[in-house]
Amino acid sequence: MKSVSPQTLRTAVVIFLVIGILLLALSGFLRPILGVFMDPFISAQRWLSERFMGVYDFFTLPRDVTDLLQKNAALENEVSSLQSQVIQLQEQLREADVLYSLLDYARSRPQDKYIASAVIGRDPSPFLHYIIIDHGSDDGIQHGMPVVTQQGLVGKVDAVTASAARIQLLTDPGSVVNVRLQNKTADAQVKGSVTGEVTLEMLSQNIDLTSGEILLTSGLGGNYPGDVIVGQILEIIKTENQLFQTAIVQPVVDFTALRAVLVITNFNTININPLIPTAAP
Amino acid sequence: MLASFLAIPVMLVLSVLQMTAVSRIVLLNGTADLVLLAVAAWGVRERGRNVFIWAFIGGLLISFTTSMPLFTPIVPYMFIALFARLFQNRLWQAPILSLIAVVFIGTLFQHIFNIIILQLNGVNIGLLESLQKVTLPSLLLNFFFLFPIYVLISDLGKWAYPEDNYE
Numbered sequence: 001m002k003s004v005s006p007q008t009l010r011t012a013v014v015i016f017l018v019i020g021i022l023l024l025a026l027s028g029f030l031r032p033i034l035g036v037f038m039d040p041f042i043s044a045q046r047w048l049s050e051r052f053m054g055v056y057d058f059f060t061l062p063r064d065v066t067d068l069l070q071k072n073a074a075l076e077n078e079v080s081s082l083q084s085q086v087i088q089l090q091e092q093l094r095e096a097d098v099l100y101s102l103l104d105y106a107r108s109r110p111q112d113k114y115i116a117s118a119v120i121g122r123d124p125s126p127f128l129h130y131i132i133i134d135h136g137s138d139d140g141i142q143h144g145m146p147v148v149t150q151q152g153l154v155g156k157v158d159a160v161t162a163s164a165a166r167i168q169l170l171t172d173p174g175s176v177v178n179v180r181l182q183n184k185t186a187d188a189q190v191k192g193s194v195t196g197e198v199t200l201e202m203l204s205q206n207i208d209l210t211s212g213e214i215l216l217t218s219g220l221g222g223n224y225p226g227d228v229i230v231g232q233i234l235e236i237i238k239t240e241n242q243l244f245q246t247a248i249v250q251p252v253v254d255f256t257a258l259r260a261v262l263v264i265t266n267f268n269t270i271n272i273n274p275l276i277p278t279a280a281p
Numbered sequence: 282m283l284a285s286f287l288a289i290p291v292m293l294v295l296s297v298l299q300m301t302a303v304s305r306i307v308l309l310n311g312t313a314d315l316v317l318l319a320v321a322a323w324g325v326r327e328r329g330r331n332v333f334i335w336a337f338i339g340g341l342l343i344s345f346t347t348s349m350p351l352f353t354p355i356v357p358y359m360f361i362a363l364f365a366r367l368f369q370n371r372l373w374q375a376p377i378l379s380l381i382a383v384v385f386i387g388t389l390f391q392h393i394f395n396i397i398i399l400q401l402n403g404v405n406i407g408l409l410e411s412l413q414k415v416t417l418p419s420l421l422l423n424f425f426f427l428f429p430i431y432v433l434i435s436d437l438g439k440w441a442y443p444e445d446n447y448e
Binding site: 123125127130132158 | 296299301304305307309310311312343354392395396403407410411414415419
């Protein structure tokens with residue numbers, strides 16, 4: 001039997017030792033021993049890395065912050081721009097809704113011709129109830145033409161310039177509209193006031209008036225077309241010793257939120273003043 | 282001279298603002314009057330002698346837009362200008378106090394004048410109801426807008442008369 005040389009034996013022992021150490025290291029038994037040797041090295045590496053990153057940030061971060069600030073400003077500008085676009089679109093949508101409603105109304109009365117106009121101002125005097133619209137005589141608007149919305153009667157054209165017109169509202173203290181009750185054969189007048197309150201006047205005491213009744217233009221007097229909704233009776237004021245009964249009227253149009261109106265252009269007002277008899281001299 | 286010409290753009294802007302925005306800010310039935318406030322604020326200034334030109338231009342612009350009888354809005358503004366000059370630095374030597382007094386009396390005068398003019402034109406308008414529901418709320422709104430207009434007009438005055446800053 002051939003004897004094993006001491007060198008081979010030493011080599012085999014070293015191999016077995018290395019394999020054993022590797023197995024011990026892989027199975028985790030050497031972690032505490034390795035930690036003793038590795039921890040100082042890792043701490044030194046961490047310290048060096050932190051210092052290096054500090055120096056690196058010192059040179060690179062200000063540029064990044066500037067970039068970020070610029071990007072942030074650009075994004076904020078974009079957000080502002082988009083927000084203003086959203087507001088504009090919402091406004092356009094609201095206007096489109098109003099115009100669609102007016103269009104529906106115009107379609108429901110095909111016998112009339114209309115000009116849709118935006119409300120651009122109000123009378124500066126708080127005693128008077130007038131609005132200013134953005135269409136005038138250049139667009140065919142004339143003095144006296146009736147003005148409506150999809151809800152009902154607004155008033156009539158009071159003054160016209162080339163590109164704008166002033167509308168006397170139903171609520172103006174100088175406004176008088178001849179009306180009739182929807183379900184009764186009775187004529188009356190609707191008058192405005194300085195406070196914007198609308199009252200029904202000149203209605204015979206014989207008429208049994210009930211709240212909620214609808215008032216329509218009668219067409220009498222030739223200032224307004226007939227059968228346009230004016231409002232409804234809100235409260236009846238009936239005193240026995242008066243010739244006529246009066247009532248507070250709730251107009252169908254919300255005059256505080258008027259944004260667009262329709263001017264009826266094919267209605268010719270009739271001046272009946274020459275027909276009214278005057279006292280003989 | 283510059284201050285007189287300054288009245289045209291200022292009154293134009295204020296009257297447009299009045300029609301488009303301020304007349305929509307309603308308290309009961311009252312609204313503020315920016316032209317009145319501007320006339321009063323310019324008139325109580327020491328160098329506001331040309332306030333009558335301001336009042337005339339303001340009144341003229343309002344005349345063209347309102348449905349009040351033509352040129353009648355000029356009268357109350359001229360009265361307010363006169364009143365502002367009378368009160369200038371005579372009421373406790375403080376322009377802001379003079380301004381408050383001018384706006385108070387001016388608003389009352391303007392509204393009573395308007396009520397009389399409308400009644401003469403056949404408009405059914407009650408004096409007491411108008412004073413309660415239009416004049417008093419308008420007075421409150423005028424006081425609300427008084428200080429911003431005063432600051433604006435003061436700055437305009439300093440710009441028109443820069444030598445005043447060194448007095």
